[in-house]
Amino acid sequence: MEHLELLRELHDRGSLAAVAAALHKTPSALSQQLKAAQRELGVPLVARSGRGLQLTDAGTALARSAVGVATALAEAEASWQRFQGSATGTVRLACFHSAGELLVPGLLDRLRPHPGLVLETSDEDVAQDDFGALAADYDVVVAHRSDDVAAPAREDLVVVPLLREPMDVALPADHPLATRAHVTPADVIGEDWIAPPAEFPIDRVLSAIAARAGAPVRVVRRTTHLPLTELLVARGHGVALLPRYTTREHAPAGLVLVPLRDLRAGRLVEALLRPDRHARWVVRLVVDELVAEAGAVVAP
Structure with missing residues (x-):
């Protein structure tokens, strides 16, 4: 089982160094374990790939079988806990x-x-x-x-x-669009935007707004900290896309959420x-x- 678990971790984490850090072992100790597993099984389990290691087809098959073994053991333990009536x-x-x-x-x-x-x-x-x-x-x-x-x-x-959490457009309360029942991409594309880094879900929706409006988005500030974004919008430093359920619980005074129409916007x-x-x-x-x-x- 120890050999199977090592192969699984190598499959999931991609490098022996990452596995060693996760398991609190040295790479050399894990390398010796891999060699022992290959001798025991009589087939190559890993192959050199650049400076690292890559699982062979045999190694990949055993890594996947480790999932089934670990799942069966977890199911047995769960059955015993249910029998005892104690979730610990x-x-x-x-x-x-x-x-x-x-x-x-x-x-x-x-x-x-x-x-x-x-x-x-x-x-x-x-x-x-x-x-x-x-x-x-x-x-x-x-x-x-x-x-x-x-x-x-x-x-x-x-x-x-x-x-599924809809994304609304967050506007300062005194913004000309703040009293609208909804806004469209064309309505808001010309605003100064506060956005998270690229490849975050909110930023991808912002890219969709740009595509629908046919114009680029002008991002003036980026942050992953939504409370900061809320405060900046409330004080008139830009507009933003914010998740509806998260924001409505504690939106600061001076911030209004307006639904976005003509575009599926959510996460x-x-x-x-x-x-x-x-x-x-x-x-x-x-x-x-x-x-x-x-x-x-x-x-x-």
Whole structure:
């Protein structure tokens, strides 16, 4: 099983150095373990690729079989915990900032009936295509992606939909468009915009606005910190796209959210998990309560 797990980690993390850092072992120790596995099995499991290592077809097949073995063990443990009637264990949850603000307080409230379950939370805000890699380090990863693009290939992960959050245009309350029932891309394309870095879901929606309006977007400031964006908009330093449910809970005075028309603008919030971690009972409890909390957020 130890050999299988090493191959799986190498498959998911891409380099022996990354695996060594994750497992708190030295690369040389893992290299010796790989050599021992190859001698034992009688086939090459890795091959040199530039300065690193790449799994052979045999190594890839064994790495994938490790998922099934780990999942079966997790399911057996979950069955035993259900038999005993006690959900115990630690669940590591990673959230991007605004999802944590939106979901984590209510999630903790919902988990109070399970005192044996310890939820550890961490902030992880990365480009939308990079969330999947975080599932190697966390039991549950709350990710977001723009809903106007196809989902990335994530055949090695369990994907649990949580909610769709519309993106509204945030305007200063004294802006000429602030009293509108809605705005179009053509209405707002000429504004000074405050936006997150490229490849974040909100920025992709902003690119779609530019494409629909047929003109470039003028970005005057970039930040991933939504509360800062809200304050800047409220004080008249630009306009922004902001997630509706997250922003409406604490929008500062002087900021107005106006729906965007003629363009599908939103982000999908999902939970990403390795299959064996999804099989753990305590993890399933967390995911079930995440789904419930997301449903309560969306409900009017």
